[in-house]
Amino acid sequence: MSLPGRLELEARPLVRAALTTLGLAGLVALGSRGGRWLDPALLGYLVACLFACFGVAYRYWAWIERPATRMYFGHTMRTLRSRKAVAALGRMALLGLDQLVLQRFIEKRSLKRWGAHALLAWGCLLAFAVTFPLVFGWVRFTTAGADATRYQAWFFGFPAGSFPLDSVAAFLTFHMLDWAALMVIAGCLLAFIRRRQDEGDFATQRFDLDLAPLLLLIAVSVTGLLLTVSISFMQGRNYGTLAFIHELTVILLLLSLPFGKLFHIVQRPAQLGVSLYKAEGEAEGRVPCRGCGEPFIRANQLRDLKALYATLDLGAAVHGSRTHHLELCPRCKRRLLAKAQWQRMGGAFDPFADLPEWAAPIDDPQTLRS
Amino acid sequence: MAPESYGIHPEPILAAPGTELPLTNFDEWGFFIDPNRCIGCRSCVAACAECGTHKGRPMIHLDEMDRLHSPQTAPTVCMHCEDPICAQVCPADAIKRSEDGVVHASQKPRCIGCQNCELSCPFGVPIVFSGLEQMLKCDLCYDRTSEGLKPMCATVCPSQALLYAPKAEISRMRTAQPVREFLVGSLVVKTKNALMVPDPEAPLFLDAALLIEGDL
Numbered sequence: 001m002s003l004p005g006r007l008e009l010e011a012r013p014l015v016r017a018a019l020t021t022l023g024l025a026g027l028v029a030l031g032s033r034g035g036r037w038l039d040p041a042l043l044g045y046l047v048a049c050l051f052a053c054f055g056v057a058y059r060y061w062a063w064i065e066r067p068a069t070r071m072y073f074g075h076t077m078r079t080l081r082s083r084k085a086v087a088a089l090g091r092m093a094l095l096g097l098d099q100l101v102l103q104r105f106i107e108k109r110s111l112k113r114w115g116a117h118a119l120l121a122w123g124c125l126l127a128f129a130v131t132f133p134l135v136f137g138w139v140r141f142t143t144a145g146a147d148a149t150r151y152q153a154w155f156f157g158f159p160a161g162s163f164p165l166d167s168v169a170a171f172l173t174f175h176m177l178d179w180a181a182l183m184v185i186a187g188c189l190l191a192f193i194r195r196r197q198d199e200g201d202f203a204t205q206r207f208d209l210d211l212a213p214l215l216l217l218i219a220v221s222v223t224g225l226l227l228t229v230s231i232s233f234m235q236g237r238n239y240g241t242l243a244f245i246h247e248l249t250v251i252l253l254l255l256s257l258p259f260g261k262l263f264h265i266v267q268r269p270a271q272l273g274v275s276l277y278k279a280e281g282e283a284e285g286r287v288p289c290r291g292c293g294e295p296f297i298r299a300n301q302l303r304d305l306k307a308l309y310a311t312l313d314l315g316a317a318v319h320g321s322r323t324h325h326l327e328l329c330p331r332c333k334r335r336l337l338a339k340a341q342w343q344r345m346g347g348a349f350d351p352f353a354d355l356p357e358w359a360a361p362i363d364d365p366q367t368l369r370s
Numbered sequence: 371m372a373p374e375s376y377g378i379h380p381e382p383i384l385a386a387p388g389t390e391l392p393l394t395n396f397d398e399w400g401f402f403i404d405p406n407r408c409i410g411c412r413s414c415v416a417a418c419a420e421c422g423t424h425k426g427r428p429m430i431h432l433d434e435m436d437r438l439h440s441p442q443t444a445p446t447v448c449m450h451c452e453d454p455i456c457a458q459v460c461p462a463d464a465i466k467r468s469e470d471g472v473v474h475a476s477q478k479p480r481c482i483g484c485q486n487c488e489l490s491c492p493f494g495v496p497i498v499f500s501g502l503e504q505m506l507k508c509d510l511c512y513d514r515t516s517e518g519l520k521p522m523c524a525t526v527c528p529s530q531a532l533l534y535a536p537k538a539e540i541s542r543m544r545t546a547q548p549v550r551e552f553l554v555g556s557l558v559v560k561t562k563n564a565l566m567v568p569d570p571e572a573p574l575f576l577d578a579a580l581l582i583e584g585d586l
Binding site: 063066068069071072073099105108109113198199200201202203204261264267268270271274277278290291292297301302305308309312314316317318319320323325326328329330331332333334335336337338339340341342343344345346 | 486579
């Protein structure tokens with residue numbers, strides 16, 4: 001059996017992941033001007049990034065292939081190709097501000113969770129925004145011509161401003177990863193404290209899924225901060241060893257991206273598509289429940305879920321010739337379960353039914369009944 | 371007629387006051403639901419809101435069956451399906467069933483609040499909280515049951531409509547027996563939790579004709 005077969009890899013996501021990685025490699029070549037501006041010290045990171053890109057892309061495309069995911073992904077793609085694209089993009093931008101930038105839905109879940117998550121998310125994204133362009137050779141710094149007191153920034157090979165070496169901007173820029181590390185460490189510690197206090201999370205958390213990513217992020221951040229400590233306070237002592245350890249932790253983090261919890265970073269934007277889908281469904285209207293007559297399910301979702309049921313071999317969930325189980329509201333489904341049980345029990349609590357012997361009222365001389 | 375004839379049995383597993391409660395485990399203990407016994411006291415609803423995995427929000431449903439004609443209520447908790455439809459239709463792959471057979475609430479980092487699970491569950495159990503973009507549901511009080519304690523609702527239910535008991539003892543405790551197989555239309559759904567019926571050999575047929583009069 002071939003290697004992809006032995007690893008149970010799917011063909012289409014495999015091809016798409018390979019193309020995505022090739023695309024990134026092409027952008028690296030373009031941005032670093034044929035590799036001329038790649039930093040040799042960061043080549044290990046570059047290889048790990050390309051591996052991580054392949055892994056994340058493979059999992060993403062395999063995830064999109066799932067019938068339920070395709071239901072929403074297909075809708076978003078159709079919307080973005082239609083005349084509604086401009087309005088949809090505007091709406092997605094606003095939703096993105098609320099859900100991805102401010103992450104207000106997490107604030108509604110819990111303020112503590114939001115605080116920890118905001119520090120973690122923004123620390124990580126800030127670090128990614130600095131690290132990836134540097135590793136890919138998209139951003140670099142040189143001295144500004146003959147003036148050794150000024151630094152010139154370059155982006156994609158184009159000049160992108162210069163600043164004096166002793167300025168506040170230089171201090172903030174050069175220590176950007178330190179600020180990110182401090183945010184990540186604070187976020188991880190808050191997350192650990194919250195997890196220890198929350199009985200629910202404490203019971204359901206798993207080391208590999210929930211705690212290992214936090215520990216890995218702390219390891220990356222602390223070893224990164226130690227590099228600054230080595231330069232600023234130890235005259236560069238042990239810098240080589242520390243840099244090696246830091247590189248190891250970062251590579252481990254990058255390689256874990258497709259498998260671990262951090263994959264949700266690329267999954268979360270799907271929420272924007274779902275919000276669009278819901279808004280479209282509301283405009284189309286809700287279909288009434290076949291049991292109680294109350295409108296409950298959006299027409300587009302009923303249609304798509306019926307198709308999804310057929311794809312998933314759940315098409316047998318139909319009552320009689322016309323009523324799909326999806327056409328019953330959740331409350332009617334619960335009542336149906338109880339009614340079915342009562343019917344099997346002989347209608348014990350139906351006031352108009354004959355009571356079976358075991359459910360008859362207790363013959364109590366103290367009551368009016370007797 | 372002896373009380374046992376009415377299916378009312380003293381619970382054999384309660385420890386005497388002052389002694390430690392016996393610990394439970396997933397393999398030997400089962401959750402048995404008998405809506406017939408529900409007296410609508412809402413103790414389960416109050417207790418459920420104390421569960422650590424969804425603190426402050428009761429996940430148990432207590433529905434009035436036919437308020438005009440009957441005081442009857444029915445409690446519904448998650449039945450923990452063997453092949454959960456909610457997980458199959460989840461686009462975010464956020465619903466997982468652990469090895470002990472418990473289907474958990476959606477994973478917080480993944481859930482995108484699409485409501486597929488809420489609308490597809492054959493028993494009408496999950497609740498999607500709009501704004502939180504998250505599905506919550508009964509997870510068999512995992513913070514308690516994984517530690518060997520009973521679920522909150524079963525602990526407080528005075529009529530044993532919700533009973534968490536050793537599977538081996540249920541046949542002695544009740545006249546009715548557990549069924550774990552359901553027919554939704556002609557789709558077979560197998561579950562971890564059980565409903566009590568007099569004849570458990572046949573699956574329980576959830577026939578919409580019980581709710582809908584006329585042409586189905």
